[in-house]
Amino acid sequence: MIGRRLDVGILGSTGSVGQSFVAALADHPWFRVTWVAADERWVGRRYRDVASWRMSSPLPPAVAGLELQRSEPAGAPRLVFSGLDAAVAGDVETAFAAAGHVVLGNAGSHRMDDDVPRLVPEINPEHLALLERQAKVRRWPGRIVCGANGPTVVLAMVLAPLRRFGLRSVTVSTLQPIAGAGYPGVPALDIVGNVVPFIPGEEERVEDETRRVLGLFKKGKVAPHGVRISAQTTRVPVVHGHTALVSVAFESQPSLDDVRAAFTGFSGRPQAERLPSAPRRPLIYLDEPDRPQPRLDLDRGMSVLIGNLRRCPVLDCKFVALGNEVVRGAAGGALLSAELLSVDGLVQGGRPKRRARRGSAASR
């Protein structure tokens, strides 16, 4: 059965995001990492000798011994996850797509590209239809699919089931973790015992991306959702977990019970397809008024947690949301996307037969 797993590669494999891909793909029932690329100067050395491993799970032995490759398509598997920094990701990922690879790309590097889906599998699987346009416009045999940035994923996940009530306006204040800035990322002197109330470009990113993720695919393109969003983004001395304080105004007048039911009943294609990384419940509502909290509630994998739903004196209702920046926001999101691509036949070769796909890496 192991022999049937699809070979996958990782660009930028030794960095912070790259390592989280390596960790997330350990023991994956459908995929196995056989190709890891890194900066020119490390090419030819073993992964374990170059990567300064910082994940809390052990470095998978099958990857530890791999030889680091050039960031070039020749010899790479068809499916490639990219942990490259936004600054360099664009050109490299484009080169891979041009050479026929399916690339799960860095969200930041294709922000302006209308034909690159920003896929959050529970929310907008229909955006994958953009790939036809991408193939036509770009004239390339490969594909690029992106996720969204951590706080966007958390916000979009909790807004998705509320679209039925007519989203009118949303305010969100984020308390973002230091892990969200990568490594070395935030200097300790800036954040220990402190709040940094500004993250360059982040507010606009959250506002624009969320509308894009929630948008409808029609006539060959994605029309951003019309909801007005105002974000205030801060960094706090927390290691993991984006906390979002959200207020929403609706077109219709749902009761708090309606809203809560929309959260708890939310489900999408990852659940319907029983993808290996899909959380059973994408949104979990916690009843205690002082939850969710980063230190207590982040062991729920890819689920986004919600709590303290109540009336808002200015908009209609308000609540707290929490999601893991790595498990849900970056590596985990890309992995779930890859599983969806696989089920949809967009990644050829080695894909397990449908109907026999549920594996051991089941969600929590």
Next chain:
Amino acid sequence: MIGRRLDVGILGSTGSVGQSFVAALADHPWFRVTWVAADERWVGRRYRDVASWRMSSPLPPAVAGLELQRSEPAGAPRLVFSGLDAAVAGDVETAFAAAGHVVLGNAGSHRMDDDVPRLVPEINPEHLALLERQAKVRRWPGRIVCGANGPTVVLAMVLAPLRRFGLRSVTVSTLQPIAGAGYPGVPALDIVGNVVPFIPGEEERVEDETRRVLGLFKKGKVAPHGVRISAQTTRVPVVHGHTALVSVAFESQPSLDDVRAAFTGFSGRPQAERLPSAPRRPLIYLDEPDRPQPRLDLDRGMSVLIGNLRRCPVLDCKFVALGNEVVRGAAGGALLSAELLSVDGLVQGGRPKRRARRGSAASR
């Protein structure tokens, strides 16, 4: 000149708020602490032997040797600051007022009392007119004046100069410090590396108190301001400083420059009267987009700091505010109030002559 200073007392003097009164009153040009009260079991012992001093400035020698008194009016000076917990403050403070004392009371213990001013001297000095009604209704020779709770003071201070534009709606997310919960206060296990997105009763407190502080005094009472306020209050692992993320919608359409000018031009009676504890500029606007920050900007004493003013896609404008929970919020606020009472002749005896009152404890 020292001999002319007014004797003052402190209720709950050994606790966290009481200690901050002792520290704030050290070297005060108008007042000197001559009477300190504490729990029954400590009566008769020296202040220094009972108080486990936790302030960063040294324990003033003049207080260190004072003998702790019963929390009873007999023998206490006319002006008394109360550092009592809300749970016990009400009865004791009432007893002192009934015996003719002027009490700067715990905000929490008189929340429901319409005739107790919640004084923020820059904002609502006219609320002191309530004291006449208080005297009449309560039939007592003393007076009780309260401040407001930390996040309320920060919010009210930044909204006060915006009243001219017609405050319609306000959303505020607070990131509150552990010092705001007193001592022992928050267990370390609850907050280290964590965000607690809920503080019992705090949202309603901020919403109601702010409207009260901003309200107009007419026909013998204070009518709360009509602005709609929605607060989301959180605790973060920061020692000092309430950070508030604020959005405001106005009746009129001020430009951002108008709003900024309203902030920087704000001034009140403490400044006009040149009260010893009055900050020269009650509101300071910082130009760097990533300021104010608790660890870098809290050395401005009683000034509230504002930064990153920008358009809000949902309301009209948004910005970040920061204030020191002790210096501005509790002890400092009460001290400034006492100075105003003194200037207004509400605290008899030993008050320095007007025109000669600016002392050495000048604000920064």
Next chain:
Amino acid sequence: MIGRRLDVGILGSTGSVGQSFVAALADHPWFRVTWVAADERWVGRRYRDVASWRMSSPLPPAVAGLELQRSEPAGAPRLVFSGLDAAVAGDVETAFAAAGHVVLGNAGSHRMDDDVPRLVPEINPEHLALLERQAKVRRWPGRIVCGANGPTVVLAMVLAPLRRFGLRSVTVSTLQPIAGAGYPGVPALDIVGNVVPFIPGEEERVEDETRRVLGLFKKGKVAPHGVRISAQTTRVPVVHGHTALVSVAFESQPSLDDVRAAFTGFSGRPQAERLPSAPRRPLIYLDEPDRPQPRLDLDRGMSVLIGNLRRCPVLDCKFVALGNEVVRGAAGGALLSAELLSVDGLVQGGRPKRRARRGSAASR
């Protein structure tokens, strides 16, 4: 097979240590929690309604619905884990032993009792022979067995394999976590951004207990080991994990390789008996010079981690050690002790047959 599990009870089940017992016993192959006791005022209520669950794993459903019992022996299972505070533990635990129960007691409450083993199963299983004396002296049908306090366990574990070189002197500086002080434990104001260089009584406790744990059982009692130990104990703003900086002087002159080999080769009865909670390797040596670290290395369960072994210019060698205060220090230690008691036939009833005992809760 489930039917064969031994019923066990938990005293002080709703507190911080009690909850860690509940969590540690979830899915245990040999034991199942059927009896939980709490303070008088909660008796008769459901566990889930009283315990404010703070563990990161979910509350086991089988315990959630249990009705809280009085802290009295009647109706309790024979084997009882005690999460009671030292202040009240002594009398209650004594009452249970007098009524025939085997109690895994609070280390603090029997510190002065020569006939109560301080069991660290890898180190001193032979101390269980004290139980005969205990039975004789106390004239009771039950037994009390204790563990040791967190930093003691870490220190004793790393010194145990070095006894062969003749332990002469040991200095240890500990950097202890806030979780080690229980809940509510340390006030956040005392420890956020701070070091507290003093923990009342802790130095003497570490020095005395370590000698006791390492001591030899002869002639019916335990003679404390003769090594001289000097401890300096501090609290740091870390949630989990005791870090210990250790220097050791020996009678003989082992090389650093000898010392490292003693660490990595260390093993005891839990390993020989393959107890379900036994770590495969009680001591793990990490090669990177900057390890072990609390945030990166605490997922090794009951193993104690060691790193940076080097020559000491004053004593002979020095190194860093790290252990989890809950997993190794309290609940986990008691559980491993209970497993050893079970294998030795000291806990009757329901014990799995020898040779068939390795279960699914295998160590990491």
Next chain:
Amino acid sequence: MIGRRLDVGILGSTGSVGQSFVAALADHPWFRVTWVAADERWVGRRYRDVASWRMSSPLPPAVAGLELQRSEPAGAPRLVFSGLDAAVAGDVETAFAAAGHVVLGNAGSHRMDDDVPRLVPEINPEHLALLERQAKVRRWPGRIVCGANGPTVVLAMVLAPLRRFGLRSVTVSTLQPIAGAGYPGVPALDIVGNVVPFIPGEEERVEDETRRVLGLFKKGKVAPHGVRISAQTTRVPVVHGHTALVSVAFESQPSLDDVRAAFTGFSGRPQAERLPSAPRRPLIYLDEPDRPQPRLDLDRGMSVLIGNLRRCPVLDCKFVALGNEVVRGAAGGALLSAELLSVDGLVQGGRPKRRARRGSAASR
């Protein structure tokens, strides 16, 4: 009087150490900053436009407007403080000395130079005699004087008065602050909620430098003190303040009272000369057993704090020490050194006459 102040310059003025020099020199009675140098690319721009000011005191206006200079001697004042990184400091500082400047250099860059005094003014002012040899060997008209690294200064300060008892052996465990690593320094991901038990090269540095600082000047050179020192150095999530856990063994047998008296009676030339930056008491002993603590006791300026002196079961006595890494360790130390050089006539020009030198920047 202001007109008499000596012009001084700062190399590496915009960095973390450079900024602390600017802050420490604000309002200095003897010196004024008139020359600031920075990296080539910033030359010609104003200090305020380049330095991202991170000190908690405001940027002094007199420096804010200075134009940044090349790191070359031409045009620089005779006395120059160096905030350059060790990596580049050596060559630049050497060039300045060769051109006749007196350089207060980076401790790290002249570690191997026997003829560069590592001056801690209270401890070893006689080491300045090395400057004659430096002039002779180097054949330059200028001078280089260095301080020591933060934890070394703390340790050397507490050991200095104990030399009289015959220092035999010392063990020290340090808990070092993130500010000690400069800016950006330690990545937040490495230290938030964590202990890093290893700082590259730091142990040897503390051991060697401390012996050097405590050494005797004889026959034209400094002979390191013969005490054996063993250091274990860690980084903890504390912003400011080196905590050191120290044990000492003596040749003689002083009582604890003798040791305490040696601490409290310690004084040196900075005190005798009443240098403006000299703390009145270089060592302060705190009686509470749980002090000193970084968050509570760092407002004592250049004093090093000591507490919890007690018997050590392995060496002779042990205690806790605390010093501010900036105020005592880097900028403050260099400033005190410059004041001593000034009094000794080693910095010509503008020096205030002896007997009239005590200014307003008096120590606390």
